Amino acid sequence: MSASTTVYDTRVTAVGAQVPAFLDHGIIVLFAHTAPPELHDISVLHEAAVTEDGPLPGDTIVIGPADAPEHLEVLAVGSVVRDNLLNLGHLDIKADGRTEAKLPGDVCVRTGPLPTPAEGDVFRITREQA
Template sequence: MQTYYDTRITEVGTDVADLIDGGVLILFAAGAPPELAEVSVLHAVTSGPTSEPPPVGALIRVGPVEAKLTAIGDLAWAKIADMGHVVVNFDGSPVSNRPGELNASAVDAGLLAGALRPGAAITITG
């Protein structure tokens, strides 16, 4: 199994839970501006991203919570590589409505929120 991306959570913004309730997770590399850090899960990359994006169907894991990627926006992987930033919509959509975003299968918002802790891994494998 290939690992496309592996990162560790460093901090969880104060407003992240509100977005998680709506199925949205925003990742931003540690050092994000304060106004973005409030709504983001800050992280430090341990490996990746790979030069090629993962395929639809690859697994995204946030701690113990697992989902399948259902769509990958045209610019999403480049944004991850350039800024460590991406929005993940856990809505199961087969089409990404925004070019810089990922879509994944729906997950339980409470479980996802509970998984967002400093030190927790976020990985994309396939």
């Protein structure tokens, strides 16, 4: 029997005006709420409560309203994702179905529409434990 552990947990504090345009291209850009103002327009801003680790392939990203979030399996993770997330609260989620990240900052999930984040939504990364 396995249990899941939360390695990153945060709440969405704001959604930039350009986020829907990025969603149309299968991308969600997250930054901590302390990001420079010039990044706010393109970003889903958040304030983290748990920052144990970044995502690994096989982890699950949980995003959306607390009572009905969507679950996205992580397929691939670029080489700088962990440091970017833990140091800057930055993550690029791409719904491209890749099993190898194209760019060092990419987190790849299944191809298809991504959830539209809203202020107050959860964003969590969970990992199955044996």
